[in-house]
Amino acid sequence: MSAPKKVVLAYSGGLDTSIILKWLQTEYGCEVVTFTADLGQGEELEPARQKAELLGIKPENIYIEDIREEFVRDFVFPMFRANAQYEGLYLLGTSIARPLISKRLIEIAKETGADAVAHGATGKGNDQVRFELAAYALNPDIKVIAPWREWDLTSRTKLLEFAEAHQIPIAKDKRGEAPFSVDANLLHTSSEGKVLEDPAVQAPDYVYQRTVHPEDAPNEPEYIEIGFEKGDPVSINGEAMSPATILTKLNEYGGKHGIGRLDLVEGRFVGMKSRGIYETPGGTILLEAHRGIESITMDRGAMHLKDQLMPQYAELIYNGFWYSPEREMLQAAIDKSQEHVTGTVRVKLYRGLASTVGRWSDHSLYSEAHVTFEEDAGAYDQKDAAGFIQLNALRLKLLAARDKRLSK
Numbered sequence: 001m002s003a004p005k006k007v008v009l010a011y012s013g014g015l016d017t018s019i020i021l022k023w024l025q026t027e028y029g030c031e032v033v034t035f036t037a038d039l040g041q042g043e044e045l046e047p048a049r050q051k052a053e054l055l056g057i058k059p060e061n062i063y064i065e066d067i068r069e070e071f072v073r074d075f076v077f078p079m080f081r082a083n084a085q086y087e088g089l090y091l092l093g094t095s096i097a098r099p100l101i102s103k104r105l106i107e108i109a110k111e112t113g114a115d116a117v118a119h120g121a122t123g124k125g126n127d128q129v130r131f132e133l134a135a136y137a138l139n140p141d142i143k144v145i146a147p148w149r150e151w152d153l154t155s156r157t158k159l160l161e162f163a164e165a166h167q168i169p170i171a172k173d174k175r176g177e178a179p180f181s182v183d184a185n186l187l188h189t190s191s192e193g194k195v196l197e198d199p200a201v202q203a204p205d206y207v208y209q210r211t212v213h214p215e216d217a218p219n220e221p222e223y224i225e226i227g228f229e230k231g232d233p234v235s236i237n238g239e240a241m242s243p244a245t246i247l248t249k250l251n252e253y254g255g256k257h258g259i260g261r262l263d264l265v266e267g268r269f270v271g272m273k274s275r276g277i278y279e280t281p282g283g284t285i286l287l288e289a290h291r292g293i294e295s296i297t298m299d300r301g302a303m304h305l306k307d308q309l310m311p312q313y314a315e316l317i318y319n320g321f322w323y324s325p326e327r328e329m330l331q332a333a334i335d336k337s338q339e340h341v342t343g344t345v346r347v348k349l350y351r352g353l354a355s356t357v358g359r360w361s362d363h364s365l366y367s368e369a370h371v372t373f374e375e376d377a378g379a380y381d382q383k384d385a386a387g388f389i390q391l392n393a394l395r396l397k398l399l400a401a402r403d404k405r406l407s408k
């Protein structure tokens with residue numbers, strides 16, 4: 001690959017991406033543009049601007065953007081229409097943020113005339129795959145630089161020495177080994193590494209940052225009502241809210257009641273197992289409520305087919321194929337299934353659990369007349385079930401008769 005002339009770097013303002021910024025300048029002698037995304041990670045982003053300027057980045061080459069609404073509206077909500085969970089448990093909080101960051105990297109590269117983008121993902125993880133597959137899907141001619149796969153800064157000591165040699169500020173707590181690595185956005189917080197690397201050892205409670213311990217949560221349940229239109233939440237307790245505002249509010253409810261904690265050993269796309277502690281308070285409530293409204297508005301056949309498609313859909317997102325034709329095909333089917341997923345769900349929040357306790361909709365398929373144990377006024381003739389059973393039993397009876405004949 002020829003040396004890039006201008007690189008757009010996904011920049012957090014932290015030590016690692018600051019080292020990457022300086023390394024790009026020294027290694028390639030190129031101009032660097034920084035992009036810092038506000039995805040709801042809960043951190044002040046202005047220090048990233050100051051750090052970039054300190055490292056010689058021109059003010060016009062520093063991009064800091066609040067993309068929370070786009071993140072939730074165009075990425076999180078479409079994913080939740082599918083009830084997507086990787087390996088049956090993980091709500092894909094890190095995975096779903098990467099295609100949006102990559103999208104903005106490519107757009108900024110076009111705006112600024114950059115010929116390359118760079119990220120700070122390591123060569124052991126999934127994020128390198130997600131960033132790069134998305135980048136190439138959006139611009140097949142873009143150069144992607146992954147410093148962790150190129151440089152010789154293979155230890156924390158070497159990183160700190162590089163930082164000191166280039167006058168990169170080092171926070172005092174960075175002098176020692178960080179207890180664990182954290183990734184955060186409006187959907188979740190992910191913690192990995194160090195004190196979490198032995199999956200046999202319970203995670204220390206200080207790892208959890210967004211949720212109180214369920215044992216310390218209020219001893220009184222709280223009830224909320226979530227309104228849905230075509231599969232997406234649009235209101236809480238009757239108050240209409242924007243997508244990011246809804247997720248923010250659900251996070252507050254979930255955090256207060258200790259909802260959404262997950263200790264998971266997952267199979268990374270690159271082949272290894274890793275242990276992570278995830279907190280997805282609002283997303284866990286949303287998943288429960290979405291399944292609640294689907295239960296009365298979706299046909300059984302459509303719901304069961306969607307549940308069969310979900311693991312493949314979730315794996316595509318986890319593996320970085322958000323911009324693939326197969327994900328888009330599945331999304332079209334999932335979105336079609338949500339046409340009547342409109343109504344309201346009442347959810348009980350109590351000590352780590354979110355439970356659907358009520359649901360109603362003008363689009364409901366639920367017929368009390370058909371399921372009642374009382375008189376049904378002729379809505380259902382129970383005698384019809386006899387023929388239904390006989391027809392479904394026919395092949396089973398033929399199989400049993402054959403096996404009986406052959407066993408003699």
